[in-house]
Amino acid sequence: MKRKLAGLYAITPDEPRTDILVDKVGQALRGGASALQYRNKSAGTELRLEQGRALAALCRAAGAAFIVNDDLALALELGADGAHLGADDGDLAEARRRLGQHKLLGVSCYDRVELAQAAAQAGADYLAFGSVFSSSTKPGAVRAPLAIFAEARRSFSLPLVAIGGITLQNAPQVFAAGADAVAVISALFDAGDIAASAAGFTRLHQQQRMQP
Numbered sequence: 001m002k003r004k005l006a007g008l009y010a011i012t013p014d015e016p017r018t019d020i021l022v023d024k025v026g027q028a029l030r031g032g033a034s035a036l037q038y039r040n041k042s043a044g045t046e047l048r049l050e051q052g053r054a055l056a057a058l059c060r061a062a063g064a065a066f067i068v069n070d071d072l073a074l075a076l077e078l079g080a081d082g083a084h085l086g087a088d089d090g091d092l093a094e095a096r097r098r099l100g101q102h103k104l105l106g107v108s109c110y111d112r113v114e115l116a117q118a119a120a121q122a123g124a125d126y127l128a129f130g131s132v133f134s135s136s137t138k139p140g141a142v143r144a145p146l147a148i149f150a151e152a153r154r155s156f157s158l159p160l161v162a163i164g165g166i167t168l169q170n171a172p173q174v175f176a177a178g179a180d181a182v183a184v185i186s187a188l189f190d191a192g193d194i195a196a197s198a199a200g201f202t203r204l205h206q207q208q209r210m211q212p
Contacts, residue, residue: 002104003035003065003081005126005159008201009183011037011069013190018051024189025055029062031198037084037183039069052078067104075099082106082125087115092122106161111144113151120156127156128183131164132174137185138164149178168200175208 010033015021025036036059038052052068056078059066067082068075072095075083082104085095096105106126107119116127129148131141141164149160162174163183171182182201191197 002102002125005035005065005104005106005161005181007181007205008033008188008198009035009037009161009181010188010198011039011163011183011185012055013185014040014042016043016047018047018054021051022054022058024194025058027194028188028198029058029064031195031200032202033064033188033198034202035065035067035181037067037069038080039185048074049077052080056080065104067106072098075103084108084128092119092124096123108163109152110142111148113148113155116152116156120158124158126159126161126181127152128161128163129179130162130183132162133165133167133170135164135186146173146177149174153178168197168204171201171204172208175205176211181205 010028038055040048052074056066065081067084068080069084070086070089072083084106086108099105104125105123106128107124108128109116109119119127129144131138132144132146135141152160159180160178161181161183162179166174166182166184167187174182188194188197
């Protein structure tokens with residue numbers, strides 16, 4: 001049975017040392033991250049395989065979903081739980097076919113509900129919107145208003161993921177707006193205590209779920 005994304009969706013920083021990356025991700029998982037996306041835009045093929053294998057094993061042991069960003073072939077080779085694709089990462093229906101029905105397919109929809117509609121029709125399992133705030137990782141990214149989550153919720157029953165500039169301070173706004181999960185890089189992996197930061201995001205999500 002497929003997992004449904006909710007809570008903290010950790011996204012890896014570009015870290016060339018696998019041992020350091022594994023340690024950081026381990027802390028995030030101990031803090032309650034329910035899913036991890038492996039994203040490394042600077043690594044070569046061999047390093048991506050090495051890091052991906054290590055992180056896949058770590059997530060499997062922790063019971064967290066392991067998802068690969070932008071690289072369907074790598075996701076399949078690693079036996080990942082799914083892949084996350086952007087607007088320029090290939091045909092979504094073909095990706096759905098290659099992944100099969102038991103793997104997760106996530107799609108970046110930026111600030112456009114029509115992209116979400118196409119993704120849902122192609123078989124996406126979750127829809128990501130953002131950047132919801134200014135992001136140090138992607139300073140030039142398209143900005144998506146928080147109101148897009150209420151708009152998307154009226155049209156889709158799929159989990160909605162918010163990404164971009166999310167911190168412990170602004171995450172309550174994001175969950176309150178209707179996001180099921182927050183995708184976080186900097187506020188998680190640049191924190192002095194990664195596990196504590198992860199636990200903070202997880203707690204905020206739980207608090208939102210308890211709201212009447």
